[in-house]
Amino acid sequence: MKNQADFGNVYLFVENVAFCFDLYLTREILADTKNFGVTQNFLAESVSDPGEEWFAMRRNLHRPLSPSSSDAQITRVSDYVKLGLDSLARPGGSCTCDISGQAFVAGVAMRSASELLFGQAQPRLELACHKLLSILGRVTGNALALPSVVPTPARLTIGYRHKAALSEVRRVMDKGEYAPGSACDALVKNLPEDSKGRSSEMLIGAMLAAYRVSAAAMSWCIFYLLQNVEWLAKSYREAEAVGDNEVSLDDIPSIHAVVMESLRLRPPTWLLDRVALRDVVVCNRFSVPRGGTVTMSPFLVQRGTVNFVRPHEFVPERWISKFPGDNNQAFLAFGAGKRTCPGRNATVRVIAGFLLGILQWSSNISARVDLQSVRVLTQNAQTPEGLSYRVVKR
Template identity: 25%
Template sequence: MEFRFSRMEKLLRGHRVRTVSVDGTPAEFVNDPALVRRILVKDGQNYGKGDLFQKARVLSKAGLLAQDDTLHRHYRRLAHPYLRPAAVTDHTPAMAQIARNAVASWRPGQAVDIQAQMCRTASAIALSTLFGGLPHTVSSVLGEHLATLSWEMIRKPLHGKAASRAQQQTTSQRLVKALADFRSLLASYIADADQLNPPDPTTDYLSALLSDTGRNGTPDLSTDQICGEAVMMLTAATVTTASVMSWALYVLSSHPLIEEKVLKDLAQTTGTDTPPAQAHGHEHGHGPPGYTMRFLTEVLRLYPPVWITCRKTLSNATLGDHTLPTGTHVLFSSYLLHRDPDRYPDPHRFDPDRWLSLRPTTQDASYIPFGTGARGCVGESFAWKELQILLGAVTQEWQLAIQPGTKVRAAADTTLHPRRLLMIPQPR
């Protein structure tokens, strides 16, 4: 099966569940939001991580990505203090300063590789906020390795002949080198820090990992596992943010009236606006979100970075009218769910104002850019704030235009991203 979305939409039309093949392996493709929610929430204990697409599991199989639910919950609780809304508020000044410094380095009329720049900026933000205890010199070098690693991860094919070819190409070699360099430097720092003094678990997420111990008082994770967990957390935060921001800036360059409304809203907002995904609706006294948040919500609807997900049944399961034996691969695509015409009229049209009356619902999975259920993204609050800050930093300083003679196409790799996005900045 090749993931050409128009072909998949035609193949799945009228089917809630349909058998497909991924690299010769049969799988059940679910295209019903209620059934997807059943997989992720109600019957979540019956489904484990699928292995048709490796994604981040090439980086780590411990901590948050552990197959065991008890371990996953443990490391989720460990990360939560540094990602909860109150902590995100504390992170905001650092995020804003890093974003301003990044865009200040751009030059009028000189093409900017937006995705590479967003990788570099998001890497610096992730390291500064989640691994803030690192010395500046270490953090700076790690940031460069992380930016390279993240950009290579974004472009990594997930399946098929393209994935096989990538293993032989320099892209894969650059990814492997960036990963090795990052882990080597971080492991060296951990070894030195351990000899000097014990880490304070309240400092940052890395210190919490280093301080985490099992019942017998010994560290739960080895240095190698901690490095893997650190790479996974930082890379996940970077690749998704970079992909979404690239699409956001592309959309603004293509829709001048939308750009004008975003600029006006950013000039008026206090930065406390609640995204639709976290609001509770008019019945609880909340008005509709501001235009910037509606804009970002629509970007995430049309261009969800985690565009496809694979699960595998851990026991015999029932899904609608289908009986799934143990070991059945189950797929679903947030890209397709987000373009369901029954939920979203004129689903391919970019319309932030659809979120004036529409709300993401907990009753199904028709809007899941951050997943849902027990394994939904632990960094959702962090992501919303970072996107808002990055959008403001770029658009209030620069007006961007697509480099003449280029056409922007979507690439469905590890994330859904523009295949190539060169933009020309001009001062506001």
């Protein structure tokens, strides 16, 4: 691979491993699904060209996860966030609720993932996915993990838990325990019987994708709101104004802007990898040999001074009145091209619903730790490790 003068933001580590944070190149590579495949699936197994079958399966997710189908999630999520806070709050006394770590947001994210994909809660599947995810962290994003073919104890547990999750999805499919119009319904109806196994894999992959990253994004929103009193106050006013009505994103522009700006500053999926399926020359200049890996970073692109005005600052205004110096093509938190996140519209609504629920339930929210001490955990999703906050009931 050559580091061409035209693409300054490309670093070559060894002959076939490059790190690229040039926007133009990143978008070209992500768009080119013919020549570049994803490097790993959710089980950290090497994969190559997914073929047309993958895209055919993916198409079934589009309608159930579209903006119009997922608008209802804003109110739904905010309702169960309020119920969750009620159950966590200390009875009597000041009725406060202390939220430490990721457990609360993880519960919200997992529940919303089942609602998005199956149209209803799936407690058994959620537990199975949670167990699978907790062990996957040992190998995914771990550069020292042995390859997937080596049967280490962690790999064996992954295999066992993966089978358990798979059989749970199959049970849900076979018993018809999903809502009409859900992603699961579309997959069952539109695909031949022999692709049920692959559809189940896709549903588990989507559950895991939805769970980990959405939970991280929810925490980042709180992290930034805690430091930006002006936006916290605006968000409170908006949450109060909409009351118990059905809400769409247009009704809560400040909350929506907080979600987008948090995803810009801290995209949970901060690295994306692609492997060249054959010798490729990108943009007539940048050559990648077959098997070569290119790692791209939505995080660095979204922090680039050429892409956003005041790139390192939390400026939600940019999502309300467009800044001329911002390039929205550089927003890559959900990837780009044919393999862009199919849950992107739905998840923005879920995260907005999470904020709405907290803001409507509480009169005040405050940090329980020095926010400077919050570490950024980057092993899987970019997560604010050590964030802890207190919400006081209205």
